[in-house]
Amino acid sequence: MTNKLATTFTGLEFVNPFVLASAPPTESKAKIMRAFEAGWGGVVTKTIGMHPVENVAGPKTIYQRASEAKPYVSRNKRPDTVSHSSWNWELISDQPLEQWLPDLEEIKTTYPDRMLIGSIMAGAGNEEEMDHWRKLAKACVNAGCDALELNMSCPHMDRKDMGAHIANDEDIIRSILKAVTGAVSVPIWVKLTPSTSSLVNAAGAAYAAGAASISLCNTFPSLPLMDPETLKFEVEVDGLVTSGGLGGLAILHQALQRVSDVSRAYPDKSISGIGGIKGFREAFNFIVHGAGNLQICTAAMEEKGSGGIGVNLIQELTGDLSDFLDRKGYASIEDFRGIARERIVEHSQIRRKSEAYNGGYAKSA
Numbered sequence: 001m002t003n004k005l006a007t008t009f010t011g012l013e014f015v016n017p018f019v020l021a022s023a024p025p026t027e028s029k030a031k032i033m034r035a036f037e038a039g040w041g042g043v044v045t046k047t048i049g050m051h052p053v054e055n056v057a058g059p060k061t062i063y064q065r066a067s068e069a070k071p072y073v074s075r076n077k078r079p080d081t082v083s084h085s086s087w088n089w090e091l092i093s094d095q096p097l098e099q100w101l102p103d104l105e106e107i108k109t110t111y112p113d114r115m116l117i118g119s120i121m122a123g124a125g126n127e128e129e130m131d132h133w134r135k136l137a138k139a140c141v142n143a144g145c146d147a148l149e150l151n152m153s154c155p156h157m158d159r160k161d162m163g164a165h166i167a168n169d170e171d172i173i174r175s176i177l178k179a180v181t182g183a184v185s186v187p188i189w190v191k192l193t194p195s196t197s198s199l200v201n202a203a204g205a206a207y208a209a210g211a212a213s214i215s216l217c218n219t220f221p222s223l224p225l226m227d228p229e230t231l232k233f234e235v236e237v238d239g240l241v242t243s244g245g246l247g248g249l250a251i252l253h254q255a256l257q258r259v260s261d262v263s264r265a266y267p268d269k270s271i272s273g274i275g276g277i278k279g280f281r282e283a284f285n286f287i288v289h290g291a292g293n294l295q296i297c298t299a300a301m302e303e304k305g306s307g308g309i310g311v312n313l314i315q316e317l318t319g320d321l322s323d324f325l326d327r328k329g330y331a332s333i334e335d336f337r338g339i340a341r342e343r344i345v346e347h348s349q350i351r352r353k354s355e356a357y358n359g360g361y362a363k364s365a
């Protein structure tokens, strides 16, 4: 029997299109093994780097919830709340590359049919950093990674030459891709920051420089909330905060818009959709805007009792997608991927009640 959930994405065969995003659910061999056992089609490892990583001296992630009774958003525990978002200022993996390599090898040998994507990050602006990109890429691929995801999007790196600080700079994107594509021949996914107006151009530069896919979105730059009673931020160290990343349901609409923008500009290129997926309906929305692969982080982390890897979530996602395909008579997600694209138009192209409407301008006599 054919597996309707199977997808080919950037030339790789996925048993299902659902992938754990680069984050705590993929920070260790043990978690990734459990995730594959639970049924995830792939994982993107927590980002691996070569520079010293030291996280803040306090909580790295909080989960914010809203309630109907008093619909404010807060991490404070209250009855009858639903998830709103995650907020984090966690840096990349603090596990050294040398420790990751045997782990990656074991994971791939144990689960050869699951896709292992190594997320990597180095700096920018000099040859030494380009060498770091090359070294990371070669090492991860030699250890068995099927693809790489280049992290050019973490919104809260302490170093100014990394993550979203390099803010979709097309020259930097080109130089990093040149280094990495020259070093390895697996598909290269590029995770860009959603927080610049030059996103579509950046994606174009990445595709032109050899990226097989763009991954969107990383978390959105944001501040935590201050509690009016305590006058403290809901997460802080010594009373201080800095911009961190918002994830989860709260970013769904913004993430869809970024995916739509890139997918409409480059309809023949691949895109992996991320941001606020909690179940089939959100995943469906990314697919109709063109995503051929779905990545999930916050919803997996929030799942109680499964060690933060979404054991029930992956069952639900695959079950609901399978039911949907059967109900609609679709052979795979390719049958409805991208169907929303042509229905996204300029504001002035939406029908007005008056025939006199002229795109917001007075009609010339």
Ligand SMILES: Cc1cc2nc3c(=O)[nH]c(=O)nc-3n(C[C@H](O)[C@H](O)[C@H](O)COP(=O)(O)O)c2cc1C
Residues within 6 Å of the ligand: 021, 022, 023, 024, 046, 047, 060, 061, 086, 087, 088, 090, 091, 092, 093, 119, 151, 154, 191, 217, 218, 219, 246, 247, 248, 249, 251, 274, 275, 276, 277, 295, 296, 297, 298, 299
């Ligand atoms: C605690 C935490 C750590 C993260 N670490 C990374 C990381 O190391 N590399 C990366 O590319 N993205 C990282 N992300 C971003 C996620 O991969 C994902 O893009 C984002 O959370 C949006 O997806 P979601 O709405 O499903 O959470 C992290 C997110 C969270 C919440």
